[in-house]
Amino acid sequence: MRITIDRDRCIGAGQCVLLAPRVFTQDDDGLVELLPGHQEAAGDARVRDVPTACPVQAVEIDED
Numbered sequence: 001m002r003i004t005i006d007r008d009r010c011i012g013a014g015q016c017v018l019l020a021p022r023v024f025t026q027d028d029d030g031l032v033e034l035l036p037g038h039q040e041a042a043g044d045a046r047v048r049d050v051p052t053a054c055p056v057q058a059v060e061i062d063e064d
């Protein structure tokens with residue numbers, strides 16, 4: 001699975017962090033960042049819900 005974030009789109013809504021706190025975090029400006037080791041957590045149950053939960057389509061998931 002490959003997770004792609006678009007920080008230019010992100011508005012800091014935080015849905016990604018709520019759903020998958022081992023994969024996503026927010027920087028001091030509230031913008032999404034991938035956590036170190038996010039690949040190991042990418043199988044978490046709710047990771048796949050993030051692209052539709054993000055209000056600005058800033059997260060994409062591609063299945064390998």
Ligand code: SF4
Pocket residue numbers: 009010011012013014015016017026030031032053054055056057058059
């Ligand atoms: S849910 Fe979308 S807009 Fe909100 S912090 Fe995550 S990537 Fe940014």
